[in-house]
Structure formats: structure tokens, C-alpha cells
Amino acid sequence: MPMHPRLIAHIKLLLPIFSVILGACFAAHGQSPTCSLKLDALTPAPDLYGLHLGMTTEEVKRALPLVQFGSADRLGVMRTSFNPHFDPRVEKTAFPDMRTISLDFLDGKLATIWIGYEATFKWPKLDDFVANFSKSLGVPADWPSKRNTRQLSCDGFSLTAQMIGGGPSLRIADEAAQEVATTRLAEAIDADEKQVIGDTRTKRYYPSDCSEKDSIPQNSRALFKTKEEAEKAGFALSKDCQ
Numbered sequence: 001m002p003m004h005p006r007l008i009a010h011i012k013l014l015l016p017i018f019s020v021i022l023g024a025c026f027a028a029h030g031q032s033p034t035c036s037l038k039l040d041a042l043t044p045a046p047d048l049y050g051l052h053l054g055m056t057t058e059e060v061k062r063a064l065p066l067v068q069f070g071s072a073d074r075l076g077v078m079r080t081s082f083n084p085h086f087d088p089r090v091e092k093t094a095f096p097d098m099r100t101i102s103l104d105f106l107d108g109k110l111a112t113i114w115i116g117y118e119a120t121f122k123w124p125k126l127d128d129f130v131a132n133f134s135k136s137l138g139v140p141a142d143w144p145s146k147r148n149t150r151q152l153s154c155d156g157f158s159l160t161a162q163m164i165g166g167g168p169s170l171r172i173a174d175e176a177a178q179e180v181a182t183t184r185l186a187e188a189i190d191a192d193e194k195q196v197i198g199d200t201r202t203k204r205y206y207p208s209d210c211s212e213k214d215s216i217p218q219n220s221r222a223l224f225k226t227k228e229e230a231e232k233a234g235f236a237l238s239k240d241c242q
Contacts, residue, residue: 041138111178129161137159158173
């Protein structure tokens with residue numbers, strides 16, 4: 001069954017969420033938590049520049065005044081990035097050897113922190129990077145390894161270290177937030193698939209996977225959540241979609 005263009009566009013909108021979800025799932029797949037540490041027990045690490053999961057946008061703004069925020073999408077997800085290495089407004093000595101900070105928010109709370117460092121970072125090798133960040137955060141140093149990635153699942157959050165662009169990177173993810181995002185994403189896709197478009201001129205409706213709906217003028221369209229809702233409003237399935 002062909003995919004509805006609106007659904008394709010919606011999935012493109014949600015690609016940031018996919019990346020968050022896949023990262024969290026990859027970290028947790030095939031293993032139980034390897035540390036019992038809870039999120040609120042993490043030690044503040046200087047190389048995270050005051051960032052921690054659960055912060056509001058206002059709190060993040062106080063820690064990183066130059067960060068800009070957009071609007072959350074229909075799922076309550078908002079993503080922003082800060083590039084101190086390329087931003088001419090930034091005093092480079094304030095963020096030594098940092099390339100990019102990417103932040104994901106769910107319902108206004110920080111759900112994922114990703115920081116990419118340059119190859120000149122003080123811990124350029126992945127093993128040293130993991131060992132020293134483990135000390136800084138107060139977590140076990142034995143992060144399960146898979147190819148060029150090290151991953152640690154704790155109680156409610158996960159840590160992922162990986163080499164990207166020649167430098168080390170760290171992702172800290174709130175697993176509960178990932179589950180909420182996954183559920184909302186599934187519900188949104190399901191809702192889009194059930195959605196039908198009615199033609200007010202002919203009183204016919206068109207399912208989301210029926211290409212004939214594209215010929216309906218915008219001013220003649222009626223949107224229904226389900227075919228049952230359309231039929232209750234007096235619309236019948238178009239013969240072009242049967």
C-alpha cells in the first residue's frame with residue numbers, strides 16, 4: 001500500500017525523534033541495565049557546561065545564553081543545536097574543542113543531550129573519553145562495546161559514546177522520555193493513516209492512501225479523523241478508491 005504524502009511529510013518532520021529513539025533503543029537492546037545509578041545521582045561534569053536532563057528551556061538559556069529555541073512539533077518535541085566552533089558570537093576559549101551541542105526537549109523538558117567534541121579534545125581516544133567521563137559523572141567505567149560505540153544503561157537513562165568526524169561524542173538520554181516519544185509517534189502515524197479527506201462538492205471521501213484525493217481543490221476539502229466520522233457526516237467512499 002503506497003504511503004500517503006502527508007504521512008511522508010510528517011515522518012520527515014519526526015526524523016529527529018527517530019534518531020533519539022533509535023539511539024536509546026540501540027543502547028538498551030539485548031542487555032539489562034549495567035548500572036543501578038538514578039538520573040538525579042549523576043555528578044555534574046564540567047565538560048557538560050551545566051547541562052543535565054530535565055532542565056527547562058529557561059534553565060538551558062541561563063546555562064547557554066546564545067542557544068535559540070523554536071516551537072515544539074505536534075508531539076511536543078523540540079530540537080535545537082548550538083555550534084560554538086562555528087558561531088562567530090562565541091568566545092572560543094569558553095568552549096574549548098567543542099564542535100556541536102544538540103538538545104532534544106519533550107514537553108519543555110530536556111530529554112537528550114548530545115555533545116560532539118573536536119579531535120583535539122583532551123580525551124581524543126574513545127577509551128580515554130569513556131574512562132574520564134565515567135569518573136566525571138560518577139558512573140561505572142565498564143560501558144558495553146559495539147564497533148566504535150560504547151553504551152551504558154542505568155536506571156532511567158542511558159549514556160552513549162561514539163567517534164564522529166574524528167572526535168569523540170557523548171549522548172545522554174532520558175529513557176522514559178524516549179518511551180513517551182515512541183508512543184506518541186506511533187499514535188500520530190496511526191491517526192494519519194486513518195485520516196480521510198472529503199470532497200464537499202460530491203460528498204465523497206478519500207482514504208489517505210488514495211491518490212485521487214490530490215485532485216480535490218483546497219476550498220472543497222473536508223478533513224475527517226476516520227472514515228466512520230466521514231460517513232456519519234453524510235460522505236460515501238469514492239468509487240475511485242475502491
